[in-house]
Amino acid sequence: MSQADSTLEGHATGLSVGPAFSIPTKKLAIWLFIIADTMTFAACLVAYGFLRNGSADWPRPFHSITNVALMTFVLLTSSLTMLIGLQAARAGNKAAAFRWTMITAALGILFALLHVREWMGLIHEGMTLFKNPWGNGLFGASFFSVTGLHLSHVTGGVIALLVVGVRYRGGRYNADDIEVLGLYWHFVDLVWMFVVPLVYLLNLAH
Amino acid sequence: MTTAEASKSGGMGKDLVVYACLLALAGLQFAIAFQNIDHIANVGAHAGGCDR
Numbered sequence: 495m496s497q498a499d500s501t502l503e504g505h506a507t508g509l510s511v512g513p514a515f516s517i518p519t520k521k522l523a524i525w526l527f528i529i530a531d532t533m534t535f536a537a538c539l540v541a542y543g544f545l546r547n548g549s550a551d552w553p554r555p556f557h558s559i560t561n562v563a564l565m566t567f568v569l570l571t572s573s574l575t576m577l578i579g580l581q582a583a584r585a586g587n588k589a590a591a592f593r594w595t596m597i598t599a600a601l602g603i604l605f606a607l608l609h610v611r612e613w614m615g616l617i618h619e620g621m622t623l624f625k626n627p628w629g630n631g632l633f634g635a636s637f638f639s640v641t642g643l644h645l646s647h648v649t650g651g652v653i654a655l656l657v658v659g660v661r662y663r664g665g666r667y668n669a670d671d672i673e674v675l676g677l678y679w680h681f682v683d684l685v686w687m688f689v690v691p692l693v694y695l696l697n698l699a700h
Numbered sequence: 701m702t703t704a705e706a707s708k709s710g711g712m713g714k715d716l717v718v719y720a721c722l723l724a725l726a727g728l729q730f731a732i733a734f735q736n737i738d739h740i741a742n743v744g745a746h747a748g749g750c751d752r
Contacts, residue, residue: 559730559733559734563726563730566726566730567723567726570719570722570723570726571719573719573722574715574716574719577712577715577719578712578715581711581712581715687722687725687726690726690729691729691733694733695729695730695732695733698733698736698737699737
């Protein structure tokens, strides 16, 4: 008996075939994406580490930790607001879930603005992709690659937060979609916790 | 009990604890980095402004 026959017979006798996996498909997909993206970031950070350790004149251009500390605080707090939004969505409080999702998006935008301000400051000091006034020219390429990759994830996350939030309020999405988006947002937050010490804190100077 | 149900019953308490721990860990990183700024600058002075 072929598989198609078997399936038809199952329907005919009232048997139902369960989902292929024990978690919803959307959640499985986002976990697979997170695993793949972890590999991408890991490759970038390992490459950055090799470059840094292999260079005798690796620059230490960061004079202050205030901006990056503020960025970290904003991103960590956005994960908390994402969780509050998810709790509200699970409780069926649609207005609160939408509000907290939008607050999360606003914090993401604030993080991106702080990030761009920092980039502009470095560019103003003479840093480009392949040269800078402090030392190894590859610093710019590696710095902009790693932080740019992360910033692109934050930007994508903000767009997703806005779209999912609006569609959730309109009834097209449900709490599961908020949860899936939350997984992505927490991942972006977690990656930042690796980027900060490697790219910023190890390169502090007066 | 599913994860969602467990999360519902636990409320925000556990989430707040995790948030506080993450803030504390991040704060510790920054505190250590801040303490070492002078040290890095001194080493950098010997290496022409940069060091490794």
